[in-house]
């Protein structure tokens with residue numbers, strides 16, 4: 287059955303192809319016919335042009351017949367003359383016959399004489415006319431011969447020009463007919479004048495040039511221009527356009543000369559002629575707090591400050607520091623910890639002297655000890671609190687960083703009674719809710735003093751966790767601030783700020799209001815301030831980005847600045863450090879430019895030859911990290927593990943542990 291269907295189908299297909307072939311053949315035949323007819327048409331045109339010679343001869347014969355007609359006229363006039371000569375004899379005989387009517391006869395004689403005079407004048411004019419007509423015709427014949435010669439040459443080269451010649455001929459014929467009409471004197475004009483008109487028409491045609499060949503060229507040019515306008519001959523448009531350009535250039539030159547003349551002429555006023563002035567370079571303008579920061583020493587090892595030398599550190603904190611083998615502060619810690627504590631002199635409920643504390647920004651390289659710089663003052667300030675409320679919120683971009691910071695908080699909060707809570711999606715949402723708030727008879731109470739979280743998870747809790755509040759928030763820490771600013775499009779900051787300044791349902795006395803301009807009216811209203819603390823390895827100096835953070839009178843601590851070069855040796859010792867970035871001491875930076883394809887091989891080469899014990903290799907995406915992991919695992923012969931969001935939190939934890947233990951080298 288299926289075979290039958292296929293056969294039928296094939297048969298139809300064959301028929302259809304035959305039909306198509308026939309149709310194609312017919313088409314081709316039609317096209318060939320059309321081409322033949324076109325060729326015939328062209329040949330006819332050529333014939334017509336060649337026949338034009340014959341036509342010219344015919345016109346000449348016609349013109350000679352005209353001349354013959356003129357001679358006939360002359361004969362007629364002669365006859366008339368003869369009759370006139372004969373008439374006086376008749377009159378004389380009439381006088382003899384009728385003498386009494388003498389007066390009437392005299393009048394008749396006079397009128398006859400007048401008629402004779404008129405006829406004579408007419409005869410003379412006819413003779414002159416014949417002479418002029420002869421001259422005019424000779425000129426015409428000459429012109430036509432030259433024109434036709436030119437047209438014949440051009441028709442051999444181009445068919446398009448033949449059409450133009452046709453038009454030209456028609457025009458000529460029309461003129462000739464008009465002239466012949468005029469020459470015949472049907473309109474009753476003076477024949478001499480008519481002849482003059484004929485000459486004028488020739489002049490018009492020749493366009494005031496005496497040479498008829500030139501006139502022909504002029505006509506051709508004009509007709510070419512018409513064709514160009516109609517878009518018939520694109521090849522010729524090019525030359526015409528070039529001519530136009532030349533004309534325009536010439537005009538421009540003329541205008542330029544005109545302008546120069548105008549400028550040279552002190553009397554002439556040139557409007558809009560402004561003198562070119564050098565544009566002043568616009569220098570970037572930074573706000574004062576960015577332009578003049580508090581400088582922090584870069585060198586960690588040489589600028590250590592003993593923990594006992596830093597004022598206002600709580601003895602309990604010092605003990606904990608010593609217990610963790612920290613005997614001195616790094617430069618950043620020595621500068622920033624006192625600054626944060628200073629803003630909390632009167633406790634965390636009110637700012638110093640009732641004023642709002644400055645927000646603090648810290649820009650120091652990786653490993654400079656930034657974490658302790660905010661952990662220690664926060665714990666010291668909050669350790670005296672009575673009621674457990676969320677008073678410190680630390681935001682980090684990733685779960686791992688949040689876990690790391692939470693770990694440090696737990697170390698130094700131990701024994702103070704402060705509760706530290708991690709909200710980073712490491713636990714199910716419900717479990718996180720349980721660790722945040724507890725429902726009691728009088729309402730919800732907080733289970734955390736310090737919250738370490740990622741922004742996404744925090745926003746979820748602000749929106750969904752009942753009883754979770756940030757109304758008592760005193761410190762908002764934004765670690766890895768640069769990366770956090772990049773995630774500002776998620777609008778986590780406005781949600782945190784709204785939650786912090788949300789009025790209580792009971793209308794409490796200590797409800798906070800967003801900071802505004804200080805006035806006498808609002809001066810007395812004491813309220814707990816919300817202080818922002820920003821930490822970053824490379825804090826942006828882009829005011830537009832920093833504007834998003836809505837900082838209040840910020841203070842910047844930075845170890846990233848341009849050091850004055852005392853001598854040539856100093857300049858040689860730190861060539862790799864750029865003006866915007868600084869590396870911590872002991873860290874060496876290598877830069878290897880290479881082809882993209884050879885990157886994994888070069889990495890493997892360094893791993894094998896330099897024999898590093900533990901290596902962290904960062905890639906720009908989880909896909910490329912997976913690719914690199916597979917490549918090194920297969921060909922490298924190194925203990926390697928993948929660490930990215932492709933893996934579950936449990937797997938990642940296990941990998942980190944193995945890395946710490948030295949089981950994984952890369």
Ligand SMILES: Nc1ncnc2c1ncn2[C@@H]1O[C@H](COP(=O)(O)OP(=O)(O)OP(=O)(O)O)[C@@H](O)[C@H]1O
Pocket residue numbers: 611612613614615616619650651652653654655656657658822823
């Ligand atoms: N005063 C100190 N004395 C000894 N070790 C310290 C001191 N402060 C910090 N450290 C140790 O230095 C290491 C780096 O510190 P930390 O993680 O705070 O640096 P960081 O500037 O926060 O780095 P990153 O920018 O990567 O977060 C940590 O292992 C920390 O325990």
